[in-house]
Amino acid sequence: MDAFTAHVGRAVPLRRSDVDTDQIIPSDWLKRVERTGFGAGLFSEWREDPAFVLNQERYAGASILLAGQNFGTGSSREHAVWALTDFGFRAVVSERFADIFRSNSLKGGLLPVQLARGEVEALMALVEADHSLEVTVDLAARELRAGDLVAHFPLDDFTRWRLMEGLDDIGLTLLHEQDISSYEQRRPARLPATRPAA
Amino acid sequence: MGRTLAEKVWDAHVVRKAEGEPDLVYIDLHLVHEVTSPQAFDGLRLAGRTVRRPDLTLATEDHNVPTDALTITDPISLKQVETLRANCQEFDIRLHSMGDARQGIVHVIGPQLGVTQPGMTIVCGDSHTSTHGAFGALAFGIGTSEVEHVLATQTLPLVRPKTMAVTVEGRLQPGVTSKDLVLALIAQVGTGGGQGHVVEYRGEAVRELSMEGRMTVCNMSIEWGARAGMIAPDETTYAYLEGREHAPAGADWSAAVTDWEALRTDDDAVFDEEVFLDASVVTPFVTWGTNPGQGVALAAAVPDPAAMLVGSERDAAERALIYMGLTAGTPMREIAVDTVFLGSCTNGRMEDLRAAAEVVKGRRVADGVRALVVPGSMLVKLQAEKEGLDSIFRDAGFDWRNAGCSMCLAMNPDTLAPGERSASTSNRNFEGRQGRGGRTHLVSPAVAAATAITGHLTAPADLQEV
Ligand code: SF4
Numbered sequence: 001m002d003a004f005t006a007h008v009g010r011a012v013p014l015r016r017s018d019v020d021t022d023q024i025i026p027s028d029w030l031k032r033v034e035r036t037g038f039g040a041g042l043f044s045e046w047r048e049d050p051a052f053v054l055n056q057e058r059y060a061g062a063s064i065l066l067a068g069q070n071f072g073t074g075s076s077r078e079h080a081v082w083a084l085t086d087f088g089f090r091a092v093v094s095e096r097f098a099d100i101f102r103s104n105s106l107k108g109g110l111l112p113v114q115l116a117r118g119e120v121e122a123l124m125a126l127v128e129a130d131h132s133l134e135v136t137v138d139l140a141a142r143e144l145r146a147g148d149l150v151a152h153f154p155l156d157d158f159t160r161w162r163l164m165e166g167l168d169d170i171g172l173t174l175l176h177e178q179d180i181s182s183y184e185q186r187r188p189a190r191l192p193a194t195r196p197a198a
Numbered sequence: 199m200g201r202t203l204a205e206k207v208w209d210a211h212v213v214r215k216a217e218g219e220p221d222l223v224y225i226d227l228h229l230v231h232e233v234t235s236p237q238a239f240d241g242l243r244l245a246g247r248t249v250r251r252p253d254l255t256l257a258t259e260d261h262n263v264p265t266d267a268l269t270i271t272d273p274i275s276l277k278q279v280e281t282l283r284a285n286c287q288e289f290d291i292r293l294h295s296m297g298d299a300r301q302g303i304v305h306v307i308g309p310q311l312g313v314t315q316p317g318m319t320i321v322c323g324d325s326h327t328s329t330h331g332a333f334g335a336l337a338f339g340i341g342t343s344e345v346e347h348v349l350a351t352q353t354l355p356l357v358r359p360k361t362m363a364v365t366v367e368g369r370l371q372p373g374v375t376s377k378d379l380v381l382a383l384i385a386q387v388g389t390g391g392g393q394g395h396v397v398e399y400r401g402e403a404v405r406e407l408s409m410e411g412r413m414t415v416c417n418m419s420i421e422w423g424a425r426a427g428m429i430a431p432d433e434t435t436y437a438y439l440e441g442r443e444h445a446p447a448g449a450d451w452s453a454a455v456t457d458w459e460a461l462r463t464d465d466d467a468v469f470d471e472e473v474f475l476d477a478s479v480v481t482p483f484v485t486w487g488t489n490p491g492q493g494v495a496l497a498a499a500v501p502d503p504a505a506m507l508v509g510s511e512r513d514a515a516e517r518a519l520i521y522m523g524l525t526a527g528t529p530m531r532e533i534a535v536d537t538v539f540l541g542s543c544t545n546g547r548m549e550d551l552r553a554a555a556e557v558v559k560g561r562r563v564a565d566g567v568r569a570l571v572v573p574g575s576m577l578v579k580l581q582a583e584k585e586g587l588d589s590i591f592r593d594a595g596f597d598w599r600n601a602g603c604s605m606c607l608a609m610n611p612d613t614l615a616p617g618e619r620s621a622s623t624s625n626r627n628f629e630g631r632q633g634r635g636g637r638t639h640l641v642s643p644a645v646a647a648a649t650a651i652t653g654h655l656t657a658p659a660d661l662q663e664v
Contacts, residue, residue: 016517017510018389018489022628027609031262031274033236033281045630068510070390073423073489074628076234076325078341096390099425100325104341156357158219169343170247173351176214176222180250180353183213183224188457190450191226192313194256194292 002109003166006138007090009063010131011146013124014053017068021101024072024080038079039086058131065092066124069117072101081108091137093144095120106159107169113137113144119151139163200464202361203430204396207336207461211319213353220355226318228348229304230257230291232282233609234323238346239285249289251352256313257286257293260303261609265572265599268297275610289349302575302601305329305543309413310577312442316431316458321348326543326625327426328419332412333439334431334461336396339420359425360470362395363463366403368478373659375553376411377545377623377642379403380418381483381493383475389491392424395471398463399429403477409438410549417544418625421490431458482657484530485627485640487518492627494530496645496657502526521629522637523617530655533639537620538569538650539632540643541599542606545623546574548581550643555587557647560664563595564653570597570612572604596650608633621649 029041046052053059065084071094072080081104084092091111105112115123126147127133135146139160144151162169173180201209214222228251235257242248249255259282262275270276279296286293294301300311305326308314316334321327323345330337344354370379384391397419399412407415412429419427436455439445446454485493486500492515494501503515503526519526524533540546540554551573563569571591573579579601582588588598605612606624614620614636623646627638639655648656 015513017514020489020626020628022607022626022631026630026634027607030233030609031272031278033240033278035237035240045634070393070423073389074325074626076323076339076341078234078237078343081341096393098390098423099394100339100341104343107341107343156220169355170245170347170350173222173347173353173355179214179222180224180351184352187224187226190446190454191318192315192444192446193253194227194313194444195253 004109004111004163005140006136007063007111008134008136009090010059010061010133011064011066011093011123011127011135012053012059012062013066013127015068015124018070018073019067020074021072021077021080022074025077025083030077030079035082036086038083039088042083042087061088063088063090064135064137065089066120066127067092067094069095071097073098076100078104078108081105081110085110093120093123106163111137111139113153115144115151115153119149122149200467202463202467202469203334203398203428203461204336204359204361205467207317207319208358210317220357222353223319223356224353225321225348226254227308227313227320228255229308229320229322229327230255230345231260231304231322231324232278233261234342235285235345236278236281237342238323238349239289241346242349247350249291249349252290254352255291255349256308257282257291258301258304258307259294259296261603261607263296263602264611265602265604266611268600299576299580302577303543303546303603305417306546306574306578309333310442310575312439312445315439315445315454316435317461321354325420326417328424329413329417329543331416331419331426331428332409333435334428334458336426336428338426359396360394362392362397362424362471362473363469364397364399364473364475366399366401366475366477368403368476369406370403370477370480373644373657374480374482375642375644376407376414378483379477379480380415381485381490381640382480384418384422384491385483385493386475387422387473389421389489390423392419392422395424396426396428397424399427404429405432408549409434410547413547414544418490421625430462482642482645484645484655486522486524486530487515488521488627488629490625490627490640492518493640496530496655498530500524500526500528500530531660532654534619534654535621535639535649536566536568536618537614538567538646539572539605539620539622539624540570540646541572541574541604542624543574544625545643546572546578548578550623551578551582551587554643554647555590557644557658557661558594558596558651559590561594561651563650567650567653569595569650570599570605572599573601576601605632607631621646621655
C-alpha cells in the first residue's frame with residue numbers, strides 16, 4: 001500500500017446523508033472480478049442527472065468528498081472504496097461513517113475524515129463559496145485545514161502509523177505466526193470444521 | 199466486574215494483545231461467496247500466500263445465480279461464479295455450487311448445516327453476516343481486503359467494539375412478527391444508531407422468538423449500523439442445532455452445551471449503551487422510503503417531511519418520496535404493488551415460507567401482480583416441497599424458484615423494472631437495490647403474502663375469510 005502522510009486537494013460537497021454503498025457503486029458493477037476500473041461506476045445512477053454535483057465543471061478534479069452523516073452505510077462491498085479512489089478521491093469527510101466502509105477505506109488508501117457536524121457544515125459552505133479552495137488533510141497532525149478552518153479528526157495511533165508507513169496488514173499479522181499457531185493448539189477440538197482437518 | 203456475552207466471545211478469541219494495537223482475533227468460520235472474494239484470492243496469489251485453514255472455510259454461490267434455471271447466461275456473472283469455482287479448487291475449499299442440495303444463500307446455509315454455533319467468531323465478505331449472531335456467535339461482515347487477511351491468517355486485527363443492549367420488553371401481539379419488530383426498532387433508533395457497537399438483543403420478546411425469528415432480527419442489525427447483533431444461546435438454540443450435520447454429537451454435545459450455558463451476559467456486566475423497546479405496541483410495520491429506518495406501521499400513512507424536525511431527515515424524506523413516487527398522507531394500505539418478493543437471507547427460511555403459505559392457502563394472487571417465492575437454500579426448498587408448500591404457492595399463482603439472493607439485489611435476472619413497485623421480505627430498500635428505478639417496501643413474509651392477494655400493502659388480518 002502507498003504511504004499516506006498528507007493530501008492537498010480541492011473538495012466537492014455532496015449534501016446528502018445516509019449515502020449507501022448501493023449508490024456509491026450499484027450492484028451490477030459488483031460482478032467484476034478485477035480491483036480496478038470502478039471509477040466509471042461511481043454514483044453512476046446519480047451521475048445521469050447533469051445537475052448532480054460530481055457533474056459540475058467547477059468541481060472537476062476534486063479529490064476530497066464532503067458528505068452528510070452516515071456515509072457508506074449498507075453493504076460490505078469494498079468496491080465502494082475502489083470506485084471512490086479510482087475516480088480520484090483520497091479522502092471523504094463526514095460526521096459519521098458506517099463501520100465496514102470505514103475499515104475498508106483504511107485498507108484501500110482512502111482516508112475517512114470524521115468531523116463534527118458544525119465543521120462539516122462550515123467546510124461545505126466554504127467550498128460552495130469558493131470551489132478552488134485548497135483543502136489539506138494532514139494525517140500526521142490528524143488535522144483538516146481549509147482557509148481559516150482547522151479541524152481535528154480522530155484516528156487511532158496504530159492505524160495512523162500503518163497508513164503513514166504504507167504497511168501491509170497481512171504482512172504485519174504474519175509476524176505473529178507463532179501466536180496464531182499456539183492459539184490453534186488451544187482451540188477445543190469439538191469446534192466445527194467444514195471438512196475433516198488435513 | 200462481569201462481562202457481556204460479546205465480551206466473553208471476544209476474550210476467548212484473542213490471539214495476541216498489545217498495548218496501543220488492535221487485538222488479533224481468531225476466526226472460527228469464514229464464509230465465502232462469489233462477489234467479494236475474487237480480488238482476495240488474486241491478492242493471495244500475487245503475494246505467494248495460501249489459505250491457512252481451508253477446513254474452517256465454506257463457500258457457496260448465491261448473489262449471481264438465476265433462480266429459474268441452472269445455467270447462467272450473463273457472461274460477466276458466469277465469469278464471477280467460475281472464478282469462485284476455480285479458486286475453491288485451487289485452494290481446496292468446500293464449495294456448494296448451483297444444483298447442489300446444500301447450495302443457498304450464505305447466511306441460510308451456515309445455520310442449516312450446523313457450522314454456525316454459539317460462542318464462535320464468524321466472518322464473511324457480506325454485511326448480513328450479523329445473521330449468525332442469533333446463535334450467540336460474534337458474526338460480522340468484512341470487506342475484500344479483510345477476506346484476504348482471513349484467508350491468509352485465519353485472524354483479523356480488530357479494535358474492541360463497544361457494546362449495546364437492546365431490551366425488548368413485553369410480548370409481541372398475535373400476527374406480529376420478528377420482521378415487524380426489527381423494522382419498528384430501526385425506525386426508532388435510525389440507520390446509524392448502532393454504529394461502532396456489537397448489540398445484544400434481550401428481553402422477553404426476544405427469548406420467545408424461534409431461531410428463525412432471531413436470525414431475522416440479527417440479520418437486520420447492520421441496517422441500523424451495528425457491527426454485529428447477538429442473542430444469548432438457550433434451549434431454543436440447542437433444540438435447533440441438535441442433530442445437524444456439523445453440530446457436536448455424543449459426549450461432545452454435552453460438553454458443548456456446558457460451554458454454551460456460560461455464554462450469558464453476567465448480571466453485573468455494564469453495556470456502553472442501552473435501548474428499550476416495548477414489544478406489545480408493535481404492529482405490522484412497513485417502509486415507505488429509501489432506507490430501512492424510513493418505516494411506519496402498516497395502519498399509518500406516508501409521513502409528511504414538513505413535519506420532521508431534523509433538517510437532514512426532512513431533506514432525505516423529501517428525496518425519498520420523490521424517488522418512491524409517493525405523496526405524504528397516503529394511507530400505506532392504499533399503496534399498490536406490481537411485485538411481491540418472498541425470500542432473501544432475512545426471510546427465506548422454513549418458518550417464513552410456512553407463515554406466508556398459511557396466508558396464501560386457498561387464495562389467489564391479485565391480477566397483474568408478479569409474485570415470487572425464492573427459498574433461501576435448496577434444503578429449504580426440498581423441505582417446503584415435502585410439506586406441500588410449493589403447491590400452495592403455485593396454486594395461488596406464485597412462481598416457485600430455486601435458492602439464491604434473487605430479487606434482494608439486482609445482480610441476477612430477478613429485478614424490478616424502472617418505476618415498478620414491490621413488497622419485499624428482504625432487508626434493503628435503497629434506491630435501485632432491486633433494479634434501476636425500482637421502488638421497494640420492506641415487509642414481513644405474512645404481509646408480503648397478504649399483499650400478493652390484494653395487490654396493495656395488506657396485513658393478513660385485513661383479508662376476508664376463505
Ligand atoms: S439475500 Fe440479499 S442481503 Fe442476503 S446475502 Fe443475498 S444479497 Fe445479501
